[in-house]
Amino acid sequence: MANIVRAIGDRSIRAYIDPERGTVSRELYVNDDIFAQELEQIYQRCWLLLGHESQIPNPGDFVVTRMGTEEVLMVRDRKDHKIRAFLNSCRHRGMKVCRYDEGNTLVFTCPYHAWTYDTKGKLVGVGFGNYANAYTDTLPTGSEEWGLVEVGQICNFYGSIWATWDPKAPSFQDYLGPFAESLRHCLQSSDGEDAGLEFFTPFQRHRIPTNWKVPGFTSVTDLTHTAMTHRSAQAAGLHEDRGTGKETAKPFPQEKYAIGDHNLGHGGMCTFYDQLGVPDYANEWFEPGVDDYFRAQTERKKLLIADRIMPPHGWGGGHFAIFPAVMVDSWRIRYYHPHETGITERWSLFGVDKNAPDHVKDAVRHYAERFNGPVGFFESDDMENWNYVFPASQGATARKYDYFYRNGLGHGKYDDRLPGVVVNGSYTEEAHRARFSRWLAFMEAKSWDDLYPLNKSANHNIWPGVDGQASAKA
Amino acid sequence: MSETYNIKGQDGIQVFTDLPEGAQVTLTNGAVGTIIGNPRDGAFLEVTYSEHPDSSLVGADEFVFFNQVESAASK
Structure with a gap:
């Protein structure tokens, strides 16, 4: 593989991120030369979702x-x-x-x-x-x-198909690291059967005029954006719920965090469960009969994992990203394909129990359509942000001013429940920082031999202050 | 009684494109084969050879280009 890592002007790639200040240069999002290097250094090496x-x-x-x-x-x-x-x-x-x-x-x-x-x-x-x-x-x-x-x-990972161009890349299981069980869980049907989903076709696909990292690195795991971005949808009464009169779920001990694996780049908003088994089902659907189906499925799942703690996972437990740009939760997968520096294609896959009756599949499909995509009532808010971020960041003046990625910097801690993963407050930018640690590692690495997990001694974390430890230096 | 397909006439390309599985083709090199797949691209047919100048290819499957096909008929 050609090694095309090179400086842009008088700056090295590493100089575009200032870990001590907690900032990232806008050049990473708008510079054509950096984009070309990403295609070679990241997209030629990483495991990517095919379908x-x-x-x-x-x-x-x-x-x-x-x-x-x-x-x-x-x-x-x-x-x-x-x-x-x-x-x-x-x-x-x-x-x-x-x-x-x-x-x-x-x-x-x-x-x-x-x-x-x-x-x-x-x-x-x-x-x-x-x-x-x-x-x-x-x-x-x-x-x-x-x-x-x-x-x-x-x-083939429990029905999802992934590929890499690099025959020397680690196995997909090793690439996922501690997130393998979370992804496996998200690909189970609602009764806990492995590979129990099918996905509605055709996928939702649309192009958005922005850099792939705008949605790919920051849309998921960015809990703070809901404060304003989705305010209007909430004001109109268009909530994420699937029906009126949603029941309040019984308490099920859990902790919600923003988490990031700086060596692997994965992470997101995840829930750590503190109790064995599965929470009781709470009604939430408009459509008749759907709650009956999911309640029965939940009872089956309870029997299946009564003696286990669920891995951190999707809907209700947050959602997480697989580096470089796949977003996973337990009812949908969204991923972002770069086309040009400022053009990204977004694909959304909506899963449903493959053995579910038609009325349940219809209800899930209708929910996916009204919630997601450019004509959905909720995600259109996100796209407005993504669409304007790029043009407002690429001007000669704008690109001189770095982005702020300092939220929660220095407050992360390692947690034995997910070895190697930094856990931080749910309204912090820990997951974003983890992606930039991995991004820089890929951009500088000559081959997979330099990268975790093939290089087991690697510490790609560039940011200071995790557990009071200093960051990795070049 | 077998049907002969007119693959050389004015509509020959369409006739070739629609040749059914099971039909027999004779190639310009004298080989004879049975169509086992037609991708309907107007270019290729997948055949199993029952006769071939190279006897090692009898029983083999191969994709043949349209200009290799001399004639076609139902069995």
């Missing part, structure tokens, strides 16, 4: 997804039924071999010169390949060398 296995249940099914700025085909092979992922670019002249969002196919035929690939990515045909002297000695059909570019590693 969910429920999108491609049948042999030959495919969806077009993304890894950073690039399109990727996620395909279930016709013969061995394994899921694979390939760059959507013909090896001959670079044309997209697939121009549909999803479908079922025998092969991907490039519309340019008919180079054709099977669902394992193998080149199985070229146009006019049988003519005298054409290709004959230079391109044996089926050549492994000229198949579609396959991802370096792929992982």
Whole structure:
């Protein structure tokens, strides 16, 4: 992998973050050169979410997804039924071999010169390949060398599909670290069955004119934004609840924190539970019969984990981010694909118990639609912020003034319940700072050998004051 | 009685695109195969060879380009 870490003008990458002051330069959000380096240093190495296995249940099914700025085909092979992922670019002249969002196919035929690939990515045909002297000695059909570019590693994690371009990256389980159980929990159905979800298709997808880190690093785990951003929705009586007359849940001992793993970059607003089992179900849905379903599911889940404490997880327990830009809670996953320095594509996936009856699936889908996205009543507030942050930060004057990331700095502590994770007050910016620790580590690292967890002695935390300890220095 | 598909006529591209699985094709090199998959891209067919000048390919599956196909007929 090419090492393109370089200074911008007379500043090193590290100089754009001032841990002692708790500030981050706006250049990180508006500078094209830094964006180009992020694509190489972060998006070529990190594990990235491709989608969910429920999108491609049948042999030959495919969806077009993304890894950073690039399109990727996620395909279930016709013969061995394994899921694979390939760059959507013909090896001959670079044309997209697939121009549909999803479908079922025998092969991907490039519309340019008919180079054709099977669902394992193998080149199985070229146009006019049988003519005298054409290709004959230079391109044996089926050549492994000229198949579609396959991802370096792929992982099916309880139904969610993740991939990295880097074959030397750590396993996805190790990449998640202590958040593996939290993600697993969020991918369970409401009765606690592993991989018990399916996701509504097509996903909500929209472009927003902002840098990917604006929503990707700060939208989740930013509890303070609700003070003003969602004030108007609350004034209109448009709450996050799913119905009128929501019951007040019985007390279930728990603690809410902003948490961040500075070595891994993951973290968010999470709830630590102090009691075994599952809270009692409290009615909350408009639609008849839905509460009955979820109450019965909750009773089953109680039996399943009666002797365990739930891992910190999503809805009701906050939500958390998987570095670099995936946001997870127990009913939705949102992720942010960079397109350009100031253009980001946002995808939202809404999960539902795959074995739920139709009236429950309908209710969940309706809730997702009215709550989320540009026409939802709640998230449109967020997008207004994201859309204006970028133009208001990229001017010659604006970019001289750093962003404030000092909220709660110096108050974080390590907690044995999630080893290696810094725990701080829920209205602090601990999770944001953790992402910048990891961001800088990736931007400076020559390879995964420099990065945790392959480098087990690494301390990527750049910020001072955790448990009274000094921060890591270059 | 087998049906012959006119893949060389004015509508030949569409006829080729719609060739059904199970139809038999004869290739320009004399090979004969049965269509086991048609991606309907107008370019390729997936066939299993029942006859082939290279006897090691009899029974093999391969994608063949349209200009390799001399004729097609139902079995």
